[in-house]
Amino acid sequence: MVSSSSANHPLKPVSQLHYELLTLGDELLLGLTPNSHLTYIGAQLGRRGVLLRRSVTITDEADAIARQFRESWAQADVIITTGGLGPTCDDRTREVLAEVLGQALVYDAAIEQAIIERFARLGKKMTANNLKQAFRFERGEVLANPNGTAPGLWVEQDGKVLCMLPGPPNELQPMLTEQVIPRLAERGLLASREAYLQLRTAGIGESMLEIRLEPILQRHQEALSVAFCAHHGHVDCRLSSPTGALSEAQLLALGRECEQLLGEDFVTFGQDSIAKVCGEALRAQEKTLAVAETSTSGLLAQAFGDLCGAGKFFAGGVICCSNDSKMQLLDVPECLMMQHGAVSAECAVALATGAAEKLGADYALAITGFGGKCGGPKENPAGMIFVALYSPHGVWSKSLNFPGPRAVVNVRAVNTALDWLRRELMRAAREQSSPQRRSGVMQ
Secondary structure (H helix, E strand, O other), X not given: OOOOOOOOOOOOOHHHOOEEEEEEOHHHHOOOOOOOHHHHHHHHHHOOOOOOOEEEEEOOXXXXXXXXXXXXXXHOOEEEEEXXXXXXXXXXXXXXXXXXXXXXXXXXXXXXXXXXXXXXXXXOOOOXXXXXXXXXXXXXXXXXXXXXXXXXXXXXXXXXXXXXEOOOHHHHHHHHHHHHHHHHHHOOOOOOOOXXXXXXXXXXXXXXXXXXXXXXXXHHOOOXXXXXXXXXXXXXXXXXXXXXXXXXXXXXXXXXXXXHHHHHHEEEEOOOOXXXXXXXXXXXXXXXXXXXXXXXXXXXXXXXXXXXXXXXXXXXXXXXXXXXXXXXXXXXXXXXHHHHXXXXXXXXXXXXXXXXXXXXXXXXXXXXXXXXXXXXXXXXXXXXXXXXXXXXXXXXXXXXXXXXXXXXXXXXXXXXXXXXXXXXXXXXXXXXXXXXXXXXXXX
């Protein structure tokens, strides 16, 4: 095994280290599997001060893998590969890279035992080809894979690091965050903490956000690096001080100024989703939420269902696409839909009210609309969405128009609904903490 000391690694600032990502697999190039690795790995490294210099997707052909790896190894300090570590004949990454590095592959009985135990836990029969995954580099280390059979592999050679990860995201992502990131940080190849302060905002566009923050950020323009990133429904602003002129405490103080200036348009510091922010507010106020949706087909419910401890505040959701399901599950009156249509402000209000009453929730969100090209009359074209919010103080609806592909329309509709709920919860929290409210005197 190689030493964990960073003495053999280049003595460069983290920001100057050369990182490359090699994603392998014909299925990626054929579009059969989404290549989410660049997005995830790039974001995790970026949070620790590293910008990927290059990302290359390669076929499963051995010559192509060897050719690209030689080129990358000649110039990179750290190479991360994904895919090609599995049990089948098209998984060649381990063998090809071992040959290029001049290392033998050795059979590891501990890996074999882990594979056998995993199949036993799943109640499945293990085929012999799975033992192909029990080989490791003779001068390398093994990264345990609790969610699959192919372990990750770690090699330090020639003052460089090679980290090989399996392709499935549910295996790769926890291995990256729990094992790879800490190892790289220990060796001085990543910053020991987050390299920037991120402000997450909603309800304000990228260009307007820059204009709003300009008076504060201009005061530190020589020492400050500012970057904006727009998403479907929210915009992030990243603040950093590459020269170190501003300390972590000074950056946070600057962020607090921005927070005060933005008011309700400020969502949170860091990476938390709007749904998570809403969930924390609901728990703090001891309130519950229900959702009803048609065009978004469960996307809104999933935003909350993915959160840890969702059962404490999320009562549940109803997906009701047909008129019959709206009537049967949420008591939406048939005459209302006949008069106003299933895609209407009135129907959205009825959906939200029905969800709150049926599921016994304090708040409810409802979304109905025409998300794609296949729907929408002239008065309600594709991209027309109605969102409703039910609260202890009343129920309201609003119309939205989001042109674009169905997937984009749905994400924007969900994020808009979540942001509306977030703002209502903020107002409720302010009222609850108001001295006049506590004393029972209203102005």
